[in-house]
Amino acid sequence: MGILPSEMNADICVIGAGASGITAALAAYWRDPSLKIVLVEEKERIGQKILVTGNGRCNLSNRTLTLDSYNEGAVRYEPVFRKSMADEVLFARLGLMLYEDESGRFYPYSNQASSVLNAFLNELNRTDIEVRAGSGVTRLEPGKQGIMIGFGNGEALLARRAILATGSPASVKSNRSEELVRQVGDRFIPFVPALVPLRIRGEQFRSLKGIRLKAAVALQKNGKTIRLESGEVQFGDGYLGGICVMDLSRYVDDGDYQLSLDLIPDRAKQGIISFLDASCSRSSNAAALLNGILPRRVGELLMRSMFPDAFSMSAGSLTEEDIGMVADLLKRWIIPVSSRCPMSQAQVCRGGVDGLDGETLSSARDPRVFYCGEIINVDGRCGGFNLHWAWISGKAAGEAAALSAREGIYE
Numbered sequence: 135m136g137i138l139p140s141e142m143n144a145d146i147c148v149i150g151a152g153a154s155g156i157t158a159a160l161a162a163y164w165r166d167p168s169l170k171i172v173l174v175e176e177k178e179r180i181g182q183k184i185l186v187t188g189n190g191r192c193n194l195s196n197r198t199l200t201l202d203s204y205n206e207g208a209v210r211y212e213p214v215f216r217k218s219m220a221d222e223v224l225f226a227r228l229g230l231m232l233y234e235d236e237s238g239r240f241y242p243y244s245n246q247a248s249s250v251l252n253a254f255l256n257e258l259n260r261t262d263i264e265v266r267a268g269s270g271v272t273r274l275e276p277g278k279q280g281i282m283i284g285f286g287n288g289e290a291l292l293a294r295r296a297i298l299a300t301g302s303p304a305s306v307k308s309n310r311s312e313e314l315v316r317q318v319g320d321r322f323i324p325f326v327p328a329l330v331p332l333r334i335r336g337e338q339f340r341s342l343k344g345i346r347l348k349a350a351v352a353l354q355k356n357g358k359t360i361r362l363e364s365g366e367v368q369f370g371d372g373y374l375g376g377i378c379v380m381d382l383s384r385y386v387d388d389g390d391y392q393l394s395l396d397l398i399p400d401r402a403k404q405g406i407i408s409f410l411d412a413s414c415s416r417s418s419n420a421a422a423l424l425n426g427i428l429p430r431r432v433g434e435l436l437m438r439s440m441f442p443d444a445f446s447m448s449a450g451s452l453t454e455e456d457i458g459m460v461a462d463l464l465k466r467w468i469i470p471v472s473s474r475c476p477m478s479q480a481q482v483c484r485g486g487v488d489g490l491d492g493e494t495l496s497s498a499r500d501p502r503v504f505y506c507g508e509i510i511n512v513d514g515r516c517g518g519f520n521l522h523w524a525w526i527s528g529k530a531a532g533e534a535a536a537l538s539a540r541e542g543i544y545e
């Protein structure tokens with residue numbers, strides 16, 4: 135193949151050069167190097183988001199992955215997950231060594247996200263894939279001759295196949311994914327932030343800004359527990375973040391939500407009471423009672439919430455009943471949630487294009503259009519699951535687009 139009608143500029147145009155788009159372009163090239171593949175990116179440089187993932191370390195996959203790690207939308211794409219679980223194959227091919235931490239999370243051996251991007255850039259340099267960076271796609275017009283792809287700078291490109299890999303509005307200023315999907319005519323579920331900190335109600339919590347704690351956290355809706363997670367929580371200015379809160383945020387919609395924190399999940403109430411009884415004689419005042427267990431600001435806030443005079447009370451004056459109440463609070467500290475934080479603070483989005491072919495990720499409206507990555511209605515928990523989806527969906531869409539372009543299917 136690779137012989138194009140004179141007006142045709144590409145066999146395959148991949149729109150968006152993030153984790154999934156770069157993978158899709160390479161997968162298409164590996165499948166058939168004779169295809170003319172163009173990878174377009176609106177920013178000046180490609181793959182930049184990869185550099186900020188995993189706090190600069192890029193948590194790129196997870197050993198413990200199952201479909202339960204994702205939203206219900208992922209079930210449709212089970213064949214893609216089944217085919218591509220061995221993602222090490224992709225990274226071995228790129229010459230990238232991985233390591234696995236104690237929780238099954240995979241990282242580059244160098245512990246630097248830049249190694250992941252460099253591995254992709256090196257491989258792209260070895261191919262004939264044309265990279266066009268610096269102008270975004272604003273128009274997508276599937277027509278008889280091919281798919282007309284229009285850019286913000288007025289240029290256009292005609293392609294036989296298009297792969298949309300433009301991600302979501304999470305953490306970026308603006309994003310046209312929804313608009314482009316609607317131009318193709320596919321079903322779209324509106325994006326909402328997921329993996330995002332939760333805004334909390336109560337001025338008193340602002341004094342805890344910057345504090346990190348380990349806790350078992352229950353997300354409650356209308357007083358009923360709907361989800362449990364444990365791990366680190368982190369107080370921000372009027373919000374609560376940290377991995378376990380971000381994971382819980384995927385289950386927050388409209389309604390009355392609260393977080394119930396167990397601050398000492400590995401101890402039963404009676405053990406905590408015995409510990410507190412012994413601490414009473416050592417504490418300078420009641421406000422200081424929890425200083426041996428929690429960061430000082432948290433301990434004082436908790437004690438003052440029960441005993442407004444905690445700073446002037448002696449800890450020894452606390453009754454058996456008081457100590458029982460303190461132990462209860464440590465096991466069940468209720469923090470009311472007012473909403474999710476905005477899109478700019480989200481790591482991924484819920485929602486996206488829906489109803490694609492479960493194996494090839496091709497459009498339900500036009501089989502010459504494919505999708506991959508976060509633009510699809512698949513979102514996962516923290517721990518490498520979202521990048522895993524970006525790689526495997528990119529690989530699936532790239533291979534399927536190459537096959538369909540080579541065989542002239544639906545020409």
Ligand SMILES: Cc1cc2nc3c(=O)[nH]c(=O)nc-3n(C[C@H](O)[C@H](O)[C@H](O)COP(=O)(O)OP(=O)(O)OC[C@H]3O[C@@H](n4cnc5c(N)ncnc54)[C@H](O)[C@@H]3O)c2cc1C
Pocket residue numbers: 149150151152153154155174175176177180181182183184186187188189192193194195269270271272299300301302304305309310311480481482506507508509517518519520521522524
């Ligand atoms: C701070 C942060 C940390 C994260 N850490 C992790 C982690 O450790 N592990 C993990 O699994 N996931 C992590 N994620 C999520 C992960 O980064 C995303 O799920 C993943 O990058 C999605 O890949 P994608 O290719 O679909 O989209 P993106 O990576 O967003 O790439 C889309 C690309 O398309 C370009 N584009 C958009 N619109 C257009 C257009 N109209 N024309 C041309 N180009 C366009 C964009 O500029 C971008 O380069 C993190 C996310 C954030 C924000």
